[in-house]
Amino acid sequence: MKARVIVTLKNGVLDPQGQAIEGSLASLSFGGVSNVRQGKVFDFEIEGTDEQAARSQIKAMCEKLLANTVIENFAIEISH
Amino acid sequence: MKAAVIVFPGLNRDRDMIAALTKIGGSKPAIVWHQDADIPDADLIVIPGGFSYGDYLRCGAIAARSPIMDKLRERAAQGVKVLGVCNGFQILIEAGLLPGALMRNMSLKFVCREVKLEVVNADTDFTRGYAKGQIIRCPVAHHDGNYFADAETLKRIEGEGRVAFRYAEGTNPNGSINDIAGIFNENKNVLGLMPHPENLIEAAHGGEDGRALFAAALQQVA
Numbered sequence: 001m002k003a004r005v006i007v008t009l010k011n012g013v014l015d016p017q018g019q020a021i022e023g024s025l026a027s028l029s030f031g032g033v034s035n036v037r038q039g040k041v042f043d044f045e046i047e048g049t050d051e052q053a054a055r056s057q058i059k060a061m062c063e064k065l066l067a068n069t070v071i072e073n074f075a076i077e078i079s080h
Numbered sequence: 081m082k083a084a085v086i087v088f089p090g091l092n093r094d095r096d097m098i099a100a101l102t103k104i105g106g107s108k109p110a111i112v113w114h115q116d117a118d119i120p121d122a123d124l125i126v127i128p129g130g131f132s133y134g135d136y137l138r139c140g141a142i143a144a145r146s147p148i149m150d151k152l153r154e155r156a157a158q159g160v161k162v163l164g165v166c167n168g169f170q171i172l173i174e175a176g177l178l179p180g181a182l183m184r185n186m187s188l189k190f191v192c193r194e195v196k197l198e199v200v201n202a203d204t205d206f207t208r209g210y211a212k213g214q215i216i217r218c219p220v221a222h223h224d225g226n227y228f229a230d231a232e233t234l235k236r237i238e239g240e241g242r243v244a245f246r247y248a249e250g251t252n253p254n255g256s257i258n259d260i261a262g263i264f265n266e267n268k269n270v271l272g273l274m275p276h277p278e279n280l281i282e283a284a285h286g287g288e289d290g291r292a293l294f295a296a297a298l299q300q301v302a
Binding site for chain 2: 013014016017020064065066068070071
């Protein structure tokens with residue numbers, strides 16, 4: 001199975017990098033863009049066919065390493 | 081009083097820390113490589129600064145999951161003093177030994193300069209060499225020192241006297257919430273701070289303001 005984990009900053013956590021990117025987009029004349037937030041994507045393969053088991057394993061991986069749950073949320077996508 | 085320094089690949093302030101501990105403590109600290117099975121008997125365990133694992137994933141994240149950190153956690157629970165400076169602070173936070181998070185500096189710039197620190201709690205084994213409210217000089221050098229904690233955590237650490245140092249006189253270099261530069265754990269035997277007191281301990285450094293922290297931490301417990 002292929003898995004994708006998307007880690008994003010929680011609402012209310014200041015994202016100076018997102019703000020800098022937003023400013024840069026504006027300077028490139030891309031109008032109407034607001035609330036830019038920068039995140040991370042992890043793609044990997046995981047053995048097995050049981051999607052539920054994989055999902056709970058990946059959730060544990062996120063909580064223990066991939067995300068800092070003090071400031072970040074995570075979302076898990078699995079495809080076969 | 082015995083000290084130990086834990087070294088991870090990518091740290092670069094270990095030499096300065098070892099020099100400071102040797103000079104102030106009178107004997108060379110034990111050097112512990114991150115793959116060592118255990119930490120030798122010590123009264124003070126220090127994680128110095130640098131860029132462990134190249135700051136991959138998040139600053140300190142990979143080092144914080146090393147097996148040696150389980151040993152450190154055991155010692156901290158027994159009351160052994162633990163000090164983390166700069167990347168060491170980031171590692172202690174990622175390991176869950178201290179609350180909150182250290183994010184990218186608000187300016188997005190790496191800051192390398194001298195700041196002023198206010199000693200907020202002088203009633204601990206690390207800070208008793210200072211007076212409460214005393215303003216000291218200290219160098220900083222980091223890219224990710226912007227301390228953040230949710231409102232509830234912040235209220236708790238402020239209320240429990242767990243803020244050790246605050247950036248003073250408008251010198252907050254990174255946007256840290258409440259100007260927080262260093263914090264304690266609940267029992268005040270674990271201290272993490274972004275500034276580098278080990279780099280201001282002798283006249284050749286241009287000052288000795290950092291010396292009292294090590295002198296106190298290395299003092300024999302009565």
